[in-house]
Amino acid sequence: MELDINNFKTFQNPKAYTFEEVACYQCQSRSFSNLLIGQDDLTGRKGNFRYVTCKDCGLSYQNPRLDLDSVKEFYDNDYIAHRKKTDWGILTPLYEWAMNKHDREKQKIVSRYLKFNESTEILDVGCAVGTFLAHMKKKHNCSASGIDFVDLSAHPNFSNINFYNGVFSETQLPRAKFDLITMWHFLEHDYKPAESLAKSYEALKPDGRLVIEVPRLDSFSYELFKERWPGVQAPQHTILFNKNTFMKFIESHNFEIVDYLPYGAFPSYFYLFMGAKFKKLQGRGVDLNKVIVPYFAGQLLLSPILLFEKYLNLSMQTIVCRKKSS
Numbered sequence: 222m223e224l225d226i227n228n229f230k231t232f233q234n235p236k237a238y239t240f241e242e243v244a245c246y247q248c249q250s251r252s253f254s255n256l257l258i259g260q261d262d263l264t265g266r267k268g269n270f271r272y273v274t275c276k277d278c279g280l281s282y283q284n285p286r287l288d289l290d291s292v293k294e295f296y297d298n299d300y301i302a303h304r305k306k307t308d309w310g311i312l313t314p315l316y317e318w319a320m321n322k323h324d325r326e327k328q329k330i331v332s333r334y335l336k337f338n339e340s341t342e343i344l345d346v347g348c349a350v351g352t353f354l355a356h357m358k359k360k361h362n363c364s365a366s367g368i369d370f371v372d373l374s375a376h377p378n379f380s381n382i383n384f385y386n387g388v389f390s391e392t393q394l395p396r397a398k399f400d401l402i403t404m405w406h407f408l409e410h411d412y413k414p415a416e417s418l419a420k421s422y423e424a425l426k427p428d429g430r431l432v433i434e435v436p437r438l439d440s441f442s443y444e445l446f447k448e449r450w451p452g453v454q455a456p457q458h459t460i461l462f463n464k465n466t467f468m469k470f471i472e473s474h475n476f477e478i479v480d481y482l483p484y485g486a487f488p489s490y491f492y493l494f495m496g497a498k499f500k501k502l503q504g505r506g507v508d509l510n511k512v513i514v515p516y517f518a519g520q521l522l523l524s525p526i527l528l529f530e531k532y533l534n535l536s537m538q539t540i541v542c543r544k545k546s547s
């Protein structure tokens with residue numbers, strides 16, 4: 222049977238998956254039009270996942286979505302954000318350089334909005350193995366905390382960083398403690414994004430900053446790859462934000478926007494390279510060990526263009542915001 226986006230029964234999903242209907246995360250409407258069918262292009266796990274666009278407010282999101290128990294297997298050891306740095310053989314130094322660059326880019330962004338010292342409190346939501354926090358600690362000796370729903374507390378990075386294991390919005394955190402809360406590619410994975418923003422509001426100091434980076438649906442790389450766009454990242458991604466829906470979502474949850482950036486710390490090149498691979502492989506999954514050499518070679522080739530990535534709306538977006546003054 223052909224996949225028919227209008228008929229979820231034709232999606233041929235494994236019986237072990239449980240799906241749940243969701244209302245729009247922004248306006249609770251249940252009226253939508255179909256956007257695309259996404260697959261797990263990175264690892265090639267089976268499944269067809271539908272993304273829709275709300276007819277009332279324009280937000281795009283997965284619907285029905287895979288329930289939390291079913292989605293867990295998609296966050297296993299293959300998940301790139303959780304890989305330990307020693308997994309890459311002789312290319313480990315190059316991989317480390319790229320990962321460190323990613324953390325340096327994050328630091329560059331947040332440093333424009335806050336001054337850091339020993340008394341600064343940072344919380345990174347969806348921190349994975351905590352490399353950003355470790356970088357900030359090394360650079361500024363600030364006090365660092367991280368939270369992730371995968372238990373990564375045994376990782377050596379957490380010897381001097383507080384680690385909270387669990388769902389962010391359900392975690393007991395001190396009120397008004399943090400000067401900076403960061404969500405680097407967290408919110409688009411979230412099953413309770415409104416609750417996470419409420420939790421951030423509660424945990425942030427009155428003059429603190431919340432920095433949120435997500436993929437950008439109305440970007441060049443989405444136009445290029447559509448349902449094979451790496452930003453779909455089905456089924457982990459629950460929401461696909463464009464610029465308007467992203468700003469509206471943040472503003473309607475008690476935050477005011479300090480700055481909107483049409484880029485992020487995450488390298489746009491990853492989306493260009495992986496999108497091309499995903500298009501070629503049509504859902505069969507990418508062998509990361511085989512693509513790491515072409516990956517870095519392509520990056521070198523494209524480096525003259527990538528110098529301008531902050532101006533080209535290639536793939537990412539970041540919002541820096543603060544609590545709304547009442």
Ligand SMILES: [Zn+2]
Pocket residue numbers: 245246247248249250275276277278279280
């Ligand atoms: Zn809506």
